[in-house]
Amino acid sequence: MQNGLSGYLQSILNTFRGRKSRPLPFERLFELFRLVLAGNNKAIELITDMGDTLGGDYLFDITYIRRVYAGLSEAIRGSLMNFEELTLQRYSGLPASFTRIDRQIWRMICDQGPSDADPVLFYEDISWDMTSSVGGKNAHLAEVKNNLKLPIPEAFVITVRAFEELIELNDLDGKIGLIGNDSLIPDADTGELYERILHAELPPSVSHAIDMAMDRIKTRCSEACFLSVRSSAEEEDGEYSFAGQFETILNVPLEINAVKDAYKKVVASLFSPRSIAYQKLVGMIPGRLKMAVGCMLMIDPVSSGVVYTAQPSDDRNALLIVAAWGLGTSVVDGSVDADHYVVEKTEDLEIMEKKIGTKASMFVTLASGGIAQTETPVEMRARPCLTAAQIRELAILSMQIEQYYRKSQDIEWAIDSSGKLFILQSRPLRMQKSVKARSADMVPHEEQILMKDRGTAVQRGVGSGRVFVLHHMDDLARFPKGAVLVSKYDSSNFIRVMPYASAILTDTGTSASHMASLCREFRIPTAVNTKDATAVLRHGQEVxxxxxxxxxxxxxxxxxxxxxxxGYQDPAQMEDIYEYRKKKYILKHIAPLNLIDPLQDNFTIEGCKTLHDILRFMHEKSVMELVEKARYGCMVARHAAVRLDLPIPAGIIVIDIGGGLSSSGNTEGISLDQVASEPLRGIIRGMIYPGIWRSEAVALKAHDFLSSMMRMPDITADNAELVGYNIAVVSRQYVNLSVRFGYHFSTIDCYCSDIDRNNHIYFRFSGGATDITKRSRRIQLIADILKEYGFNINTKGDIVICRLSNLGKGQIMTILDQLGRLLSYTRQLDAVLHNDSAVRHYTDKFLTGDYTV
Amino acid sequence: MSNGHNIMIIDDEKIVGDMARLSLEQDDYEVETFLNAEPALKRLEEKDFDVIVTDYKMKGIDGMEVLRTVKQFHPAIKVIMITAFANLDTAIEALRGDVHDFFPKPVKIKELKASIRRALEN
Known part of the structure; x- marks a missing residue:
């Protein structure tokens, strides 16, 4: 019999050897699989350790990060080597993906800028991980363009490398280094820098690269075209908004000097007094920041504005669209009473609120370049800027972006004269941070109230001090510490006094303006569009x-x-510390898991954005490797192969690759007691559960019989997947069981250890004797049952693939028992599944422990 | 509102001082931070501090030198040493220098606060 068994196995092996070369013996595969798991475990532990330490409860320094990250990087590198051998380098892009992320993290740890980017890059050549080269804003938008294929105008980026070359060529390093020195007068110092950058010489390589980019972009314009030239500092729209802090030059003619001058103006704005004030306010050392600049084909819009995919008041069930005629400038600088639409985020996209603004003015492009503010034609003022269809289109696109980033977004958009909608910018939306503000009703003296329920709240909270009515921007220099800023208009220039302002009130403005973003970022109690704050409140009055x-x-x-x-002051948070946020940002390239579902399209090497993704990818593909190779019988005959004697005629042969059998396998047959493999024991216990294995045949109807006859040739053909054999490849903690009962085929692959995250169950079921409809019903029944146990399920026709991982040993054993029962229960079940309601009937019976058919 | 106790933090990495300051200010300590020891020691001539938390390894004057100077000229001030390079030798050296407490980095803020409270009680 032993010879018979070996001969049987040999015949199977020969079948597969003829099909495909599989050079690795199974024992080596299994060893590699375990090495990958061990490396991954070590890496996960280090990630957890870093997550805990950087969570705000520990004082840590860069030495700690460097040391732990070196260990993490090493562990993943080791895992990758084993993974490559295990998978015969089938996923050859993975090491490169790891290297890219690893290099980026080391750069962040070592505080280095990019070194290998081109001075100019087009959006189509930019990937999500190029923030340090192209700035946060551009990297974000390029990702939307390239991955979501949303309508974003043609654009190129003058990168951080170009900035570095510009600074070096013009010998500005030393001057910039002094910016952070508090002993200098920032305005005078930065003013000189600003001027020097405006008149700086562009490095020849940068100048040439811009020329080439302009030539390329010209070929994509049908007529005279213009660019919008916008900042994209390294950390802009990442952890920090920099809303309105840098120059944006709109409608720049596509002429060499105009574009280069605009570029230098935007770069110079990095050193403007308000930008320096912002950098200091968030705890940065001014002068360290580097600037990339985005050049995008200008849209000449009929209407433009902003979408918040959640309302800033933290209502995530509705999105807010703010719209104005012409360019979006009037919305983001708060200079116009714009239209507001609140849209419910459901399938119907119902417009819940509509407020049409007066829109007295608008910004328009000029034929010769540049923009101008003009009066809105009277007949347009009260007319809505958007149609219902445009609102719907805008809402759908915005929700797509939000869904992609899994974060609320602040999106700038424009609609051109042909009605085409463009996305111009998208960044994470800063929600109002919760602060304890006592209800106004709790204050007893009504006579103390000067203004009530006016305007639009931007940031909740309480602030008090003397009123400072601002008449001219130059007056900001005299703004006293702790005062309440009251102004007719809102402006991102207020950043200069935000560290000292107790509250801000403006007569006009919108909650979508740059200033509003900054107030939310710095949690300054603010209301805009109060109509008459400057008239009601007196300069110097205490409020x-x-x-x-x-x-x-x-x-x-x-x-x-x-x-x-x-209790009403908003306490400072660890997240407010720049150095802390910067260091913690490293974790964003390490810990988040984007590859969640192996059945989703993004479960690819390209989808790996973090080290955790790399680990997840390796784990899933390692399991699949094991499943496939055990299924194809790529084990060697020198392992013990014995028949498992059971009270049911399951005909299972056990191949032990290490510790799976408690006694020598050199006997003709073994009993279940001699099986040491815990997962196999679990499955078998389920299969032989009293009353679950039906020995009598279920009558096939005529067409089922015909169907089974039609399928016979498949089974006898030289088709590897359909050769009938019931084999269990086992170790103490592992089983790969491939069985054919009648006309259906099942595979259970399970690793079951004391470490939860190592554990997995893979279950595959296919085929049957009946027609496709009944077979599909059985698949549905299996899927419905296994859903109850939390499996991730994919069904297609008469195939179901179910995956489960990261479970405790106890749960794994319970589920294996149920899978064993399911194997026995469903053997001939398809023959009785005459209609869809029978599926529900037998599913319920199984789940309640009634196994009669 | 201050609780009346003054704490000095000396660490050449800004993040350590910033995080320590924020955490201790939440408990109403008055906190001053320094990136190197020289101006910190000068500051001791101008203002009374109750506890100094200092890094062990710093450019210029290191933590052990801070400890010796403080013990010589301001013996009432308690010194807590923190270090990313913890080993038995450095710990013994610090303890011989009459350090109040010694923590390897990363330091659990809760434990540092408990140590400061103990220092103030003694």
Whole structure:
């Protein structure tokens, strides 16, 4: 019999050897699989350790990050080597993907800039991980363009490398280094830098690269075209918004000097007083930041604006569209009473609120270049900027972006004269941070109220101080610490006084403006569009501004300390510390898991954005490698192969690759007691559960019989997948069981250890004797049952593939028992699944432990 | 509102001082941070501090030198040493120098706070 068994196995092996070369013996495969798991485990532990340490409960320094990351990088590299051998280098792109992420993380740890990017890159050549070369804003938008294929105008980026070359050629390093020195007068110092950059010589390589890019982009314009030239600093729209802090030059003629001058103007704005003020405010050392600049084909819009995919008040069930005629400038600088549309984020996309603004002015492009503010034609002012169809289209595109990033977004858009919608910018939306603001109703004295329920709340909270009515931007220099800023217009220039402002109120403006973003970022109680704050409040008057959780704004005469009491100040958070955020940002390239579902399209090497993704990818593909190779019988005959004697005629042959049998396998047959492989024991216990294995045949109807006859040639053909054999490849913690019962085929692959994250179950079921409809019903029944156990399920025709991982040993054993029962239960079940309701009937019976058919 | 206790943090990495300051200010300590020891030691001439938390390894004057100077000229001030390069020798050296406590980095902030409270009680 032993010879018979070996001969049987040999015949199977020969079948496969003829098909494909499989050079690795199974024992080596299994060893590699375990090495990959061990390396991955070590890496996961280090990621967890870093996550804990960088979570805000520990004081840590860069030495710690360097040391732990070196260990993590080493562990993954080791895993990759084993993975490559295991998979015969079938995933050859994975090491390169790891190297790219690894290099980027080391750069961040070592505080280095990019060294290998071109001075100019087109959006189609930019990937998500090039933030340090093209800036956060460009990397984000290029990803939307390339991966979501959304309508974004043609664009190229003058990269950080170009910036570095510009600074070096013009010998500006030393001057920039002094910016962070508090002993200097920033305005004077930065003013000189600003001028020097405006008149700087462009490095020949950069100049040439811009020329080439302009030539290329010209070929894509049908007529005279213009560019918008926008900043994209390294960290812009990443952890920091920099909203409105840098120059944006719109409608730049596509002429060499005009584009280069615009580029230098944008770069110079990195050193403007308000930009320096912002950098200091967030705790950066000014002068360290580097600037990339995006050059995008200009859209001459009929209407433009902003979408917040969640309402800034933290309502994530609706999105807010703010729209104005002409360019979006009037929306982001808050200079116009714009249209507001609130859209419910459901399939119907119902417009829940519509507020049409007065839109007295608008910004337009000029034929010779540049833009101008003009009065909106009277007949257009009260007319909505968007049709219902445009609102819907905009909502759908915005939700696509939000879904892709799994984060609320702040999106700039424009619609041209042909009605085509373009996305111009997308960045994470800063929601209002929760602060404790006591309800206005709690203040007893009504007579103290100066203003109530006016305007639009931008940031909740309470602030008090003397009113400072701003008449001219130059007056900001005299803004006293702790005052309440009251202004007719809103402006991102207010950043210069935000560190000292207790609250901000403006007569006009929108919650979608740059200033509003900054106020939310720095949690300054703010309301805009109050209509008459500058008229009601007197310069020098002491007031308290309270904006409650419902967004109701009240201004009280005098400073009311009870309202502002200890519990009402927003405490500083660890996240507010620049160095902390910067270091923690490293984790963003390590810990998040984007590859969640192996059945999704993004479960690819290209989808690996973090080291955790790399580990997940390796784990999934390693399991599949094992499943496939055990299934194809790529084991060697020198392993013990014995028949498992069971009370049911399952005909299972066990091949032990190490510790799977408790006694020598050199006997003709073994009993279940001699099986040491825990997962195999679990399955078998289920298969032989009393009453579950039906020995009598289920009558096939005529067409089922015909169907089974028609399928016979498949089985007897030289088709590797259909050769009938019931084999269990086992070790103590592992089983790969391939069985054919009648006309259907099943594979269970399971690793079951004491370490939860190592454990997995893979189950595949296909085929049957009946017609495709009944076979599909059985597949549905299996899927319905296994869904109850949390399996990730993919069905196609009469095939079902189910995956489960990261479970405790106890749960794994319970599920294996159920899988064993399912194997026995479903053997001939397809023959009785005459209609769809029978599927539900037998599913319920199985789940309640009734196995009668 | 200050709790009346002054803490000095000396560490050549800004993040350590910034995080320590934020955490301790939440408990109403008055905190001053320094990136190197020289100006920190000068500051001791101008203001009374109750506890100094210092890094062990720094350019210029290192943590052990800070400890010796403080013990010589301001013996009432308690010194807590933190280091990314912890080993038995450095710990013994610090303890011989009459350090109040010694922590390898990363330091659990809760434990550092408990250590500061103990230092203030003694």
């Amino acid at each position: 308290t501004v309270a904006i409650d959780d419902e967004g109701r704004m009240t201004v009280y005469d005098s400073i009311i300390r009870e309202l502002r009491g200890d």
